Amino acid sequence: MSIIKTKDFGIRYGEKIVLSHANIDVPIGRFFAVLGENGAGKTSFVKALIGQNQQISGDLQVNAQRIGFVPQFREITRDYPLTVSEFVGLNYNQGWHLWTNSSEKEAIQDALKRMDLLDIQNKRLGLASGGQKQRAFVAQALVQNPDLLILDESTASLDHEHKVQLLRIVKQLQETENLTILFITHELKLVSEFADGYLLFENGEATQGEASQLQSLTTRLTYSHFEDEVHHV
Numbered sequence: 697m698s699i700i701k702t703k704d705f706g707i708r709y710g711e712k713i714v715l716s717h718a719n720i721d722v723p724i725g726r727f728f729a730v731l732g733e734n735g736a737g738k739t740s741f742v743k744a745l746i747g748q749n750q751q752i753s754g755d756l757q758v759n760a761q762r763i764g765f766v767p768q769f770r771e772i773t774r775d776y777p778l779t780v781s782e783f784v785g786l787n788y789n790q791g792w793h794l795w796t797n798s799s800e801k802e803a804i805q806d807a808l809k810r811m812d813l814l815d816i817q818n819k820r821l822g823l824a825s826g827g828q829k830q831r832a833f834v835a836q837a838l839v840q841n842p843d844l845l846i847l848d849e850s851t852a853s854l855d856h857e858h859k860v861q862l863l864r865i866v867k868q869l870q871e872t873e874n875l876t877i878l879f880i881t882h883e884l885k886l887v888s889e890f891a892d893g894y895l896l897f898e899n900g901e902a903t904q905g906e907a908s909q910l911q912s913l914t915t916r917l918t919y920s921h922f923e924d925e926v927h928h929v
């Protein structure tokens with residue numbers, strides 16, 4: 697069964713066409729890498745999935761009850777006042793109730809556990825490492841128990857060890873909880889070790905493929921990058 701299915705789907709901003717005639721079918725429970733050059737339309741597509749992009753055409757079906765979205769940019773400075781667990785529970789606090797009830801507390805603890813953050817839940821998020829912060833961002837999205845989890849370049853700022861650590865945990869969520877993962881990334885080689893399929897945004901079109909094709913895709917995209925660099929010198 698599909699969790700995302702499009703038919704002749706398009707996205708534009710005014711006159712500018714970002715995507716046209718996309719036919720995508722992502723089955724439930726898969727880990728898909730979302731690939732493409734800067735400006736290819738990855739974020740626009742995700743925004744359409746979460747209902748934030750209105751200039752769309754064609755058919756878009758999203759069969760998810762809840763979508764967890766981890767955005768690309770989060771400014772957490774050293775003096776950020778909330779602890780890891782307060783941050784993870786932030787969506788419950790909409791300014792009118794300041795306390796979380798027992799089932800909300802349980803959901804927060806569960807999300808902290810799933811992202812391996814129980815030990816540091818009382819640490820101030822501003823003082824956490826880059827890897828811990830990224831895990832806290834994912835945990836915040838997990839609190840609502842999504843069936844589709846979308847991560848936008850969550851490994852971009854991490855060193856290799858922490859990139860692998862984050863991807864391992866996310867992979868585990870996919871395997872043990874049948875969670876569907878969309879992982880937007882430019883790190884093809886890394887994600888090819890974890891993803892079992894991909895969506896590629898290129899020249900206003902979207903194509904999809906299986907894990908077995910990721911390796912050759914990595915070679916093709918890395919090669920064309922290399923050619924670009926040579927061309928510009």
Ligand SMILES: Nc1ncnc2c1ncn2[C@@H]1O[C@H](COP(=O)(O)OP(=O)(O)OP(=O)(O)O)[C@@H](O)[C@H]1O
Pocket residue numbers: 709712714732733734735736737738739740741897
């Ligand atoms: N709100 C907007 N209004 C007008 N144009 C936009 C808007 N958002 C994005 N675009 C344009 O649409 C195109 C696709 O942008 P998008 O952010 O979806 O690409 P992306 O693949 O996510 O890029 P990146 O890898 O850099 O995040 C780009 O040319 C961008 O400039």
